[in-house]
Amino acid sequence: MSLEILLIIAFGGAFLVYFSGKISPKLRDGFAVFISLLLVLIISCLYGKNIEKTFYRGFFGLPLVLRINMLSWLFAMVISSIGSLSVIFSLSYIRDKEKTDFYYLMLLLVNSAMLGIVLTGDLVSFLIFWEIMSWTTFFIICYKRGSALAAGMKYIIMSIIGSMAMFIGVLSIQTNFNTLIISELSAKFTSASSGYILFILITFGIGFGVKSAVMPLHTWLPDAHSQAPTPFSAILSGVLTKMGIYGFILFFYFIIGLNKFLGLGPDVFNLHYILCWIGAITIVIPTFIALLQNDAKRLLAWHSIGQIGYIILGISIGTSMGVASGIFHMLNHATFKALLFLTVGAVEYQTNGVRDLNSLGGLAKRMPVTFIAALIGAFGIIGVPLTNGFVSKWMIYKTLILNTHPFLAFAALLGTWGTILSLYKFVHNIFLGQLPEKLKNIKKAPFDMQFSLIILSIVIIFFGILPGIPLKVINSIIGSAGFSALNISSIWGIASKTGTLNTINILTAILGVGVIVWLIFKVGRKSKQVDQYDNYAAGFPIPKDKYHYTVEYYAPFYRMAAPFLVDIFDIIYERIAKATENICDCIRKIYTGYVGNYVMYIVFFMAFLILIQLKWSVF
C-alpha cells in the first residue's frame, strides 16, 4: 500500500463522512468508524517498511516527498489509534449536539493532517500539513462557541506566530542548502556552523514549542483543552501536542544529528542542557498549578504540560536510554492522558456537562467501569508499577541519576509527587466519597464510550507489564539516530549493568502476595454491607449532601503555595495583546469612514508636498 493512497483515504474519507452525514446520521457514524479503523489497519501493515518517494515535482519546482520509517510509523500508529478511539467515543457524546457533520469532518481532518506531518519527507509539505492541522484544530476548539472562541483565538494566534517562525526557518534552509528534503538535509547540516544551527533550532523550536506547549509557550493549552469537546481534548492532549515532540526529535537527531546537537555551546550552557532545564521547569510549575484547579479538564490540561516536560527532558538529555524514555513516555502519555480525558467525557455526558470537581462525588458506585478506567489512567500518569508510565519514568530517573544530574532528577520526581496529589484529588472528588442525592440516578456510560476506555486501560497495563514490545520499536528508532541500543532481550524489562528493571518480578510479587492476602481476608468473618450514611461520625448525624470533603481539598497547601503558583507568562502575553489592541485602536481612529475626512487627508498631503516643493524644490 503506497503512502499517497493512505493520505487520500484519510483526507477523502473525512469529506465522505461529511457528505454522508447530509444523507443519514447512521451512515455517517458508520463511515467515520470504518475509515478511522481502516487507517489503523493500513498503518499497522506498514510496520518495518522504509519507503521514500517523490510523488509530485511541480510545486514551484520543489519536489514533494512522502516517506515512512520507524519514527514516523510509531507516531502514525499513535495518531490513528487514539484518533479512532476518539471517534468511537464521539458516537454517543456528540449525537444530540448540533453541527455534528462539521465536527466529524474537522476531527478526521485533524487526524489526516497529523498523519501527513509524520509521513512527509520534505519541509514544504511538512509546513502545509502543519497549517492544515492548526486551522482545523482551531475550528474544533471553537465548536462550542461562547468562551471557547476566546480560547480558540488564543490558540490560533500563538500557532500562527509559531508557523511564521518555522516559515522563516524553511526559507533560510532553502536559500542556504537549496533543498528541503529531510533525508538530504542531514548531510548538508554536517558542514553548517553552530551559529546557523542554533538559528534554525530557534525558529523551528518556537513552532514546535508552541504546539507541544513547552513552558514559556504553553499558555494556549489550558484554555483550549478545557473548552474543546472532550473526545477532541483527548486527541489534543494525547496526540496533537506530540507533533511538536515529533518535530523536536526529527530536528535534533535526524536532521542536525546527534554529535552536532550535543556539541552546541560551551559546557554548562550547552543547548541540550538548557533544554533539559526547560523541560524540568515545564514539569514542576504546571504540575503544581494543576493542583489548584477545580475544573476536571483544566486539571488534566495542566498535567499535559507537565508530562510534556518529562518528554522534553528525556529527549534532550541525549543518552540512548534518555531518548528512548522520552519517546516511550510520548507513547504512554498519549494512552493515559487520552484515557483520563475520555473518563471525564463519560462523566460529563452522564451528568449533563458537570465537570466541576466540587459538585461531583461517589460515582464509583454508579459508573464502575469508568471509575476503574480513571484509576488505571491515574496510576499510569503517576507511574505506579505495572503501568506503562512507570517504565518510562524509571528510565528517565535512571539515566538522570547515573549521569549525575540529580537536580534534574529531583525536578522530575517532585513533579511525580505533585501528580500523585492532584490525580488523587481528581479520582476522589469525582468517584469516591459521598454520592450526592442529585446524582442518585446516574446510569453507567453507554457501551461505545466504555469500549474506548477499556481498550486504553488494557494498553496501559499491557505495556506496563511487557515494556519490551514498544521498546523494540523505540530501539530501532534510536538505533537509526546513532545511539547504542538498549538491552531488551527479554520483553519484560530492561537489563543493564547498572540496575535491571524486571516487570515480571514485580508482577509476580504483587499477584502472589495479593492472592495470599486476599485468601487471608476471605478466612476472616464475613462483613456486613452498609449504606453510605451508616457510618461512624463520633455521635453526630451525617447530613445528606453535606459531607463530601472536596472544596479546597489540600487547603494548607493552597494557602502556602497559591501566591507563588501564578502563570506569569500568561499575564505577560495578555498585557502584550492588550497593548497591541490599544495601538490598533488608536490607528483605527484615523479611518473614520467619512469620505469628507479622506478628502481632507488628501488635501493636507498635497499641501504638504507643495510646501516641500516650494521650500526645498526636491521634485
Next chain:
Amino acid sequence: MNIIAIFISPLIALITGMFFLGISRKIMARLQWRYGPPVIQPVIDVIRSFSQMSISHGSLFDFGIILSLTGSFVLILFLPIGELCPLTSGGLIAFIYLMLLGPFGLALSGAIAANPNSSIGISRKFLLSLSYEIPMLLVFLSVMTYYGTISLVDIVKIQASSGWAIGSWTLVLPGIAYFLILPAILGVRPFEVVKASQEISSGPIAEFGGKHLAFSTLQHALHMFVGLALFVDIFLGGWTLFGLLDFLSGTAWFVILGIIIFLLKMTVVFVIEIFINAVYPRYRIEQAMNYLLKWPTLISFIGLIIVVLVK
C-alpha cells in the same frame, strides 16, 4: 536461598513490626509512670479484631485494604533485611514507587466509605507525605548519586567495604535530614496529624472494624518497619558491624547474625523515635508542613549540593 527468603523476610518484618507496636506502648507507659499493656497486646488485638464482624462499604472498600497490605508485603520482598533480599528489580527508584501502593490502597478504601473524617485524614496524609517526600527524595538522590548506583543491595554492599554512610562526611547531612523526617514517615508525634484520634476519629481508618482494622494495623506495622529499615540500610550500613563478623563470612551464622544486627540497629533507632514521640505534642498540619519543608529540606539540599560538588 531466595525461595526461603521470600517466606522468611515478610515473617521477620511482620513480627518485628508488631513487636515495635508493642514496645512503643510499653515504653510510652513507663515514661508516663504507668505499667502498660504486655508487649504482645497488638498481636492479641489483631487476632481478636480479625475474628470480629466488620462492616463493609462495598467491594472497593475491601479491595483498597487488600491492595494496601499487599503493597506493604511486596515492599518487604524488595528490601534488604540483613543479607536477605529475595527480589531485586529497578533498585531504589522502583522501591520509591512501590511505596505508593500501601497509602494509595488505604486512601481508596477510606474514601469510598464516605466518611468525611476519612477524607480529611487522607488529605492530610497526602500533604504530609508530599512534605516529607521532598527531603526524602533529595536524600535518596544524594545517596544514589554518591554511590553511582540505583540498587539498594549495592548501596549496602559498598558500605560494607567503605564504612557506614552516615560516618562519611559527604553523606552526614542527608543522614541527619532522614533522621529528622523519620517521625513523619513513621507517623508518630509530633507528626501524628493523619490519625489524630482526638480530632478526626483516627482519620483514614475511621470506618474500619474487624478484619479491616486488623489489616490496617498490620499494614501500619509493616510501614514502620520499612521506614526504619531504609534508614538502617542506607545510612547505618545494613547488616555490617565494623567488619567484626568477617571471620564468619560464608557460613549460615553470618547471615543469621547479620539479620540480628540489622534488627538491633532498627530497634535502637525506633526507641529514640519513641522518646521523641513521648515528649512532643502534636503539630497542626500547617506546622508540620512548615517544619518539614524548612529544616530537613534545607539540610538535604545542602547535602545534595555537597555530593554533586564532590562527584
